[in-house]
Amino acid sequence: MVGRVEHYLADRLRKGPLHLTLIDPDKTPGEAAAAVARGAAEQGSDAVLLGGSTGISTEKMGATARAIKGACRLPVIIFPEGPVSLTREADAVLFMSLLNSRNLDLVIRLHAKSAPTIRALGLEPIPLGYIVVAPGMRVGEVGAADVVPRERPEIAAGYALAAELLGMRLVYLEAGSGAPSPVPAPMVHAVRDVLSIPLIVGGGIRSGPDARALLGAGAQILVTGTVTEEEGLGAGFKGILEEVRKARGDG
Ligand code: 1GP
16 A cells, blocks of 8 residues: 555656655754754755664664654655564655665564564555665675676666566665765666666765756655765755755756
8 A cells, every 4th residue: 555655755756856865863963863854855865764784773863864864744754674674753764675785684584574574663664676786885785695797787777677667666776885986877868668667776975967967867765864964055056955955947
Protein backbone atom coordinates (compact mmCIF):
# COMPACT_ATOMS: atom_id res chain seq x y z
CA MET A 1 0.00 0.00 0.00
CA VAL A 2 1.33 3.42 -0.94
CA GLY A 3 1.52 5.66 2.14
CA ARG A 4 1.27 9.37 2.77
CA VAL A 5 4.92 10.33 2.21
CA GLU A 6 5.20 8.30 -0.98
CA HIS A 7 2.03 10.02 -2.21
CA TYR A 8 3.53 13.40 -1.38
CA LEU A 9 6.68 12.56 -3.38
CA ALA A 10 4.72 11.16 -6.33
CA ASP A 11 2.47 14.19 -6.36
CA ARG A 12 5.41 16.60 -6.40
CA LEU A 13 7.22 14.54 -9.03
CA ARG A 14 4.40 15.27 -11.44
CA LYS A 15 5.64 18.88 -11.51
CA GLY A 16 9.31 18.03 -11.96
CA PRO A 17 12.39 16.84 -10.09
CA LEU A 18 12.81 16.85 -6.32
CA HIS A 19 15.62 17.41 -3.87
CA LEU A 20 16.18 15.63 -0.57
CA THR A 21 18.44 17.07 2.12
CA LEU A 22 20.40 14.35 3.89
CA ILE A 23 21.13 15.16 7.52
CA ASP A 24 23.33 12.96 9.69
CA PRO A 25 22.06 13.27 13.29
CA ASP A 26 25.47 12.27 14.60
CA LYS A 27 27.23 15.21 12.92
CA THR A 28 24.28 17.63 12.93
CA PRO A 29 22.00 16.81 15.86
CA GLY A 30 18.83 18.40 17.24
CA GLU A 31 18.48 22.15 16.78
CA ALA A 32 21.41 22.36 14.32
CA ALA A 33 19.56 19.87 12.11
CA ALA A 34 16.35 21.85 12.53
CA ALA A 35 18.12 25.00 11.30
CA VAL A 36 19.49 23.19 8.23
CA ALA A 37 16.07 21.71 7.45
CA ARG A 38 14.32 25.09 7.81
CA GLY A 39 16.82 26.75 5.47
CA ALA A 40 16.66 23.88 2.98
CA ALA A 41 12.86 24.08 2.93
CA GLU A 42 13.05 27.81 2.21
CA GLN A 43 15.19 27.06 -0.83
CA GLY A 44 12.75 24.45 -2.13
CA SER A 45 14.12 21.14 -0.84
CA ASP A 46 11.26 18.62 -0.68
CA ALA A 47 12.07 16.37 2.28
CA VAL A 48 14.72 15.48 4.82
CA LEU A 49 16.53 12.17 4.74
CA LEU A 50 17.74 11.39 8.23
CA GLY A 51 20.65 9.02 8.65
CA GLY A 52 24.34 8.37 8.64
CA SER A 53 26.57 5.39 8.48
CA THR A 54 28.16 5.52 11.94
CA GLY A 55 27.39 6.73 15.44
CA ILE A 56 23.63 6.47 15.07
CA SER A 57 21.39 5.74 18.04
CA THR A 58 17.62 5.53 18.23
CA GLU A 59 17.65 8.40 20.77
CA LYS A 60 19.64 10.70 18.48
CA MET A 61 17.43 9.82 15.54
CA GLY A 62 14.27 10.49 17.57
CA ALA A 63 15.42 13.78 19.06
CA THR A 64 16.65 15.08 15.71
CA ALA A 65 13.50 14.02 13.85
CA ARG A 66 11.40 15.80 16.49
CA ALA A 67 13.48 18.98 16.25
CA ILE A 68 13.20 19.05 12.44
CA LYS A 69 9.46 18.49 12.54
CA GLY A 70 9.12 21.31 15.02
CA ALA A 71 10.99 23.66 12.68
CA CYS A 72 9.47 23.04 9.24
CA ARG A 73 6.84 21.10 7.36
CA LEU A 74 9.17 18.83 5.41
CA PRO A 75 8.57 15.11 5.81
CA VAL A 76 11.34 13.31 7.66
CA ILE A 77 12.34 10.04 6.02
CA ILE A 78 14.75 7.63 7.71
CA PHE A 79 17.77 6.62 5.63
CA PRO A 80 18.56 3.59 7.76
CA GLU A 81 21.88 2.32 8.96
CA GLY A 82 20.06 -0.64 10.47
CA PRO A 83 17.30 -1.39 12.98
CA VAL A 84 18.82 1.15 15.42
CA SER A 85 17.79 3.97 13.06
CA LEU A 86 14.08 3.31 13.48
CA THR A 87 12.09 5.93 15.38
CA ARG A 88 8.41 6.69 15.46
CA GLU A 89 9.25 10.41 15.40
CA ALA A 90 9.94 10.16 11.63
CA ASP A 91 7.29 9.95 8.93
CA ALA A 92 8.65 7.13 6.80
CA VAL A 93 11.64 4.86 6.27
CA LEU A 94 13.40 3.92 3.06
CA PHE A 95 12.90 0.16 3.21
CA MET A 96 15.92 -0.42 1.06
CA SER A 97 17.73 -3.47 -0.16
CA LEU A 98 21.39 -3.00 -1.10
CA LEU A 99 21.01 -4.95 -4.31
CA ASN A 100 24.69 -5.32 -5.15
CA SER A 101 25.89 -6.28 -1.67
CA ARG A 102 27.64 -9.55 -0.95
CA ASN A 103 26.23 -9.36 2.59
CA LEU A 104 22.80 -10.95 2.72
CA ASP A 105 22.03 -9.02 5.91
CA LEU A 106 21.85 -5.86 3.80
CA VAL A 107 19.94 -7.50 0.97
CA ILE A 108 17.14 -9.06 3.04
CA ARG A 109 18.04 -10.46 6.49
CA LEU A 110 17.95 -7.18 8.46
CA HIS A 111 14.67 -6.42 6.74
CA ALA A 112 13.18 -9.62 8.08
CA LYS A 113 14.38 -8.66 11.57
CA SER A 114 13.16 -5.07 11.44
CA ALA A 115 9.86 -5.46 9.56
CA PRO A 116 7.86 -6.24 12.73
CA THR A 117 9.33 -3.11 14.41
CA ILE A 118 8.41 -0.95 11.43
CA ARG A 119 4.87 -2.27 11.61
CA ALA A 120 4.68 -1.80 15.39
CA LEU A 121 5.97 1.80 15.21
CA GLY A 122 3.46 2.65 12.48
CA LEU A 123 6.28 3.87 10.21
CA GLU A 124 5.56 4.13 6.51
CA PRO A 125 7.96 1.85 4.57
CA ILE A 126 9.04 3.02 1.11
CA PRO A 127 10.37 -0.01 -0.80
CA LEU A 128 13.56 0.89 -2.62
CA GLY A 129 16.36 -0.77 -4.57
CA TYR A 130 19.73 0.70 -3.58
CA ILE A 131 22.62 0.33 -6.01
CA VAL A 132 26.15 1.41 -5.11
CA VAL A 133 28.27 2.73 -7.96
CA ALA A 134 32.06 3.21 -7.86
CA PRO A 135 33.78 4.61 -5.92
CA GLY A 136 31.10 3.76 -3.34
CA MET A 137 33.05 5.42 -0.50
CA ARG A 138 32.19 4.23 3.00
CA VAL A 139 28.82 2.69 2.13
CA GLY A 140 30.55 0.63 -0.55
CA GLU A 141 32.93 -0.74 2.09
CA VAL A 142 30.61 -1.32 5.02
CA GLY A 143 27.96 -2.50 2.59
CA ALA A 144 30.30 -5.11 1.06
CA ALA A 145 29.12 -3.88 -2.32
CA ASP A 146 30.25 -5.22 -5.66
CA VAL A 147 30.30 -1.59 -6.79
CA VAL A 148 29.07 -1.00 -10.33
CA PRO A 149 32.06 0.16 -12.44
CA ARG A 150 31.51 3.71 -13.69
CA GLU A 151 31.94 2.67 -17.32
CA ARG A 152 29.35 -0.15 -17.12
CA PRO A 153 25.92 1.55 -17.23
CA GLU A 154 24.27 -1.67 -18.42
CA ILE A 155 25.06 -3.34 -15.08
CA ALA A 156 23.32 -0.53 -13.20
CA ALA A 157 20.39 -0.73 -15.62
CA GLY A 158 20.07 -4.48 -14.98
CA TYR A 159 19.94 -4.03 -11.20
CA ALA A 160 17.49 -1.13 -11.52
CA LEU A 161 15.13 -3.02 -13.79
CA ALA A 162 15.31 -6.05 -11.50
CA ALA A 163 14.27 -3.77 -8.61
CA GLU A 164 11.27 -2.55 -10.58
CA LEU A 165 10.28 -6.07 -11.61
CA LEU A 166 10.53 -7.17 -7.97
CA GLY A 167 7.95 -4.52 -7.10
CA MET A 168 10.22 -1.93 -5.49
CA ARG A 169 8.85 1.57 -6.01
CA LEU A 170 12.03 3.66 -6.14
CA VAL A 171 15.59 3.10 -7.31
CA TYR A 172 18.57 4.90 -5.75
CA LEU A 173 21.89 5.15 -7.60
CA GLU A 174 24.55 5.96 -5.01
CA ALA A 175 28.16 6.99 -5.72
CA GLY A 176 28.81 7.17 -1.95
CA SER A 177 28.70 10.11 0.42
CA GLY A 178 31.59 12.48 -0.29
CA ALA A 179 32.40 10.84 -3.66
CA PRO A 180 34.79 13.01 -5.72
CA SER A 181 32.23 13.09 -8.53
CA PRO A 182 28.62 11.99 -8.88
CA VAL A 183 27.25 8.95 -10.74
CA PRO A 184 28.21 9.46 -14.42
CA ALA A 185 25.45 11.04 -16.52
CA PRO A 186 25.51 8.24 -19.16
CA MET A 187 24.78 5.70 -16.41
CA VAL A 188 21.88 7.80 -15.11
CA HIS A 189 20.59 8.00 -18.66
CA ALA A 190 20.83 4.23 -19.22
CA VAL A 191 18.99 3.51 -15.96
CA ARG A 192 16.30 6.10 -16.64
CA ASP A 193 15.76 4.53 -20.04
CA VAL A 194 14.69 1.16 -18.62
CA LEU A 195 12.75 2.36 -15.56
CA SER A 196 9.21 3.52 -15.10
CA ILE A 197 9.59 4.10 -11.33
CA PRO A 198 11.33 7.23 -9.97
CA LEU A 199 15.12 7.37 -9.98
CA ILE A 200 17.03 8.87 -7.05
CA VAL A 201 20.68 9.86 -7.54
CA GLY A 202 23.10 10.79 -4.77
CA GLY A 203 26.74 10.95 -3.76
CA GLY A 204 29.21 13.66 -4.73
CA ILE A 205 26.72 16.32 -5.90
CA ARG A 206 28.29 19.63 -4.88
CA SER A 207 27.28 22.30 -7.34
CA GLY A 208 24.66 23.58 -9.76
CA PRO A 209 26.50 22.15 -12.78
CA ASP A 210 26.63 18.68 -11.13
CA ALA A 211 22.87 18.87 -10.54
CA ARG A 212 22.17 20.12 -14.05
CA ALA A 213 24.08 17.23 -15.65
CA LEU A 214 22.21 14.62 -13.59
CA LEU A 215 18.80 16.20 -14.13
CA GLY A 216 19.55 16.42 -17.85
CA ALA A 217 20.36 12.69 -17.85
CA GLY A 218 17.00 11.87 -16.23
CA ALA A 219 17.55 11.86 -12.47
CA GLN A 220 14.23 12.67 -10.80
CA ILE A 221 15.28 13.02 -7.17
CA LEU A 222 18.68 14.38 -6.09
CA VAL A 223 20.12 13.74 -2.63
CA THR A 224 22.84 15.89 -1.11
CA GLY A 225 24.45 15.68 2.30
CA THR A 226 28.13 16.60 2.32
CA VAL A 227 27.62 19.98 0.67
CA THR A 228 25.62 21.29 3.64
CA GLU A 229 27.90 19.62 6.18
CA GLU A 230 30.90 21.36 4.66
CA GLU A 231 29.51 24.69 3.47
CA GLY A 232 26.10 25.05 5.12
CA LEU A 233 23.34 26.40 2.91
CA GLY A 234 25.80 28.47 0.87
CA ALA A 235 26.67 28.73 -2.80
CA GLY A 236 26.92 24.99 -3.54
CA PHE A 237 23.56 24.16 -2.00
CA LYS A 238 21.91 27.24 -3.54
CA GLY A 239 23.24 26.34 -6.99
CA ILE A 240 21.86 22.79 -6.72
CA LEU A 241 18.44 23.99 -5.57
CA GLU A 242 18.36 26.61 -8.31
CA GLU A 243 18.79 23.89 -10.92
CA VAL A 244 16.08 21.74 -9.35
CA ARG A 245 13.64 24.67 -9.23
CA LYS A 246 14.49 25.63 -12.79
CA ALA A 247 13.83 22.07 -13.97
CA ARG A 248 10.38 22.14 -12.38
CA GLY A 249 9.58 25.53 -13.77
CA ASP A 250 9.52 27.56 -10.55
CA GLY A 251 13.05 28.85 -10.58
C1 1GP B 1 24.84 9.72 0.55
O1 1GP B 1 23.91 10.07 -1.59
C2 1GP B 1 24.05 10.62 -0.34
O2 1GP B 1 24.18 8.56 0.80
C3 1GP B 1 24.61 11.99 -0.34
O3 1GP B 1 25.96 12.05 -0.74
O4 1GP B 1 27.09 13.33 1.04
O5 1GP B 1 28.10 13.17 -1.23
O6 1GP B 1 26.06 14.55 -0.84
P1 1GP B 1 26.86 13.36 -0.42
